[in-house]
Amino acid sequence: MAQTNADGIRARVEGDWNRLIDILTRKIALKSISADGITADHMKASAEFVAAEMREVGIDARVAQAHNPDGTPGAWEVIGSRIVDPQAPTVLLYAHHDVQPVPDPAEWDTDPFVATEVGDRLYGRGAADDGGGLIIHSGALKALGDELNVNIKIFIEGEEEMGSPSFIPFIEEHRDEFDSDVIIVADSGNWSADIPSLTTSLRGNTTLDVTVRALEHPVHSGQYGGPILDANTLAAMLIASMYDANGDLAVPGVAAQEPVGGLQRDLDEASVRADAGILDSYRLAGTGSIASRLWTKPSVTVIGFDAQPVEGSFNVIAPSARFRLSLRTAPSQRPEEAQRAMADFLVAHAPFGAEVTVEPGENGMGWAMDPTAEATKDALEAMEEAFGVAPINKGEGGSIPFIPELQRIFPDAQVLVTGPEDPKANAHSPNESISLSGLKNNVITEALLLVKLGK
Structure with a gap:
């Protein structure tokens, strides 16, 4: 078991790092913009790329096309599994392979579809949202290899940035491939690049x-x-x-x-004011924290x-x-x-x-985490072991409607919302980027979490 402790896993992730950065670099170059056509060939190619990379880490992955509620063709999705023991817990790993558009490349300091490393950050559209989520899953599964002690199912969505119109019909068609004990949604972020977080709620x-x-x-x-x-x-x-x-x-x-x-x-008021560009004369509305x-x-x-x-x-x-x-x-x-x-x-x-x-x-519908769930405790422990500091949980003011829908359809599953982003990620905005040191710790966190869930 020594190889699946924090030091052992960190060494494996370090050894795998070049592969992971290469995947993220090639993923950014695919321009997987769902707004340019959810059913288009470039989105199918993106899904096929992700499925191939998932197969490289032991997942029997394939591409399937969803259908909208009216029966018309929907997004290209990636699903698959790896069953190590029918009696072991089953964990569903979620991310999405579509990215936001780039309305004006001139607003970027780098080419938005050429991964560019500057200091500790890698810039490019989708580097954080949600290429980082894909890397977390791939890196964690590679780090555990044959020592994986939970069953894995994956769902890598192709239309999250478009509001997931075919999400529910797709789940209904593939219910058995989603049924799991724990669902890890790697599409949120941390308090900072150095301080991890579980997302506790969504409005x-x-x-x-x-x-x-x-x-x-x-x-x-x-x-x-x-x-x-x-x-x-x-x-x-x-x-x-x-x-x-x-x-x-x-x-x-x-x-x-x-x-x-x-x-x-x-939250620090000065940081909030700076991040939002609030005028000095404006007083924040409302009361309470x-x-x-x-x-x-x-x-x-x-x-x-x-x-x-x-x-x-x-x-x-x-x-x-x-x-x-x-x-x-x-x-x-x-x-x-x-x-x-x-x-x-x-x-x-x-x-x-x-x-x-x-x-x-x-x-x-909004969503609230169960802070007393065993999976929650395991995730917090894994974060502290990987980052070396205690996590600071945080909510999100935005909405991700498919998470409560997952919880509704699978009420017995414990849902954990994690992710690669941090306050400097600029997801959906010009100069999107990801902290490389933070991403590495996120990979280690998920690997540690999967070990704990298997116990």
Whole structure:
């Protein structure tokens, strides 16, 4: 067993490092942009590349095409398994092989599709999201080799960046190939390149289209302005009514919760301000820890507003206004429940009796980790052994709807959300990169975790 302790595994990963960097370099060059066509040949080639690399580390991997809910062809997925003992625990390893587009390569300091090493970081689109996840799985399986003591199933998705429209039909078609005791989703990140994290929660998401109407037709602002407020102003008043004086969302029935598993360390305000580009004069809205405000409390954003552009505007009172709300929900609240509460609130708070109608949009459930699960404890121990420091767990303010769907379909599975990213990764943005030292420790972590899960 000495070869499967932290020192033994680290030595194996060091010996395998050039292979892993070569895989990531070739993966970046594939330009696996799902937005350019989920079913296209370049996405099939990407899936075939990943399947071949998984076979190199002992997985009986193959490419399968998913189908959308309407039966049309969907993404090219990679599935496979390695069964070492039917009585041993089974672990499903998840990552995705599609990447985000690069709208303007000029915004990059390097060629986005040529892996470029600068100091401790490797730059390139998909280096972190989620090429790093692929490397973690490949490296961990190679490090364990014939000493692997758990059964492995893999699912490497081809449309995560497009919202996973064929995800559920694909699982339903291949349920036996997903059924497992533990699911490791390597698509998140760490507190920093040097401090590991388990992702403890994800907020849910729901959308609503709201129309505010005060007039049957436009009228002249000089003739009728005063007693009649334009619909844009009424919409602004309605939006403002959702908040209290502190900037907390104050809509009855829209829940809030504290960080899952407790808050070990709050986020640094100066870092948050710098990362988001917040103006010095702006005071952060809301109360409580910054972590809770970003991870587990609800937030609502006006992501679209239909109004007359400034250019070409003229002196009329707008009869109606329409806007779209994106509501991030607390991890444990059903999004449709929050959606109904928000819709009821908006209708009830129509300014000056204006007509308010709400059209509900799509819902995505949030997710909360079980902090008491054995797999959680194993993961935290593995992280500390690999990184040499205690992990700091963190939530995510965004949503990954397929994770709660996995949990719903396989309620007995323990889900762990790990990943290769860190605050400097710039996933989805120009100059995406991955910390090479952090990636190496992530590989060692997963190998150690698989050993522990087998015990």
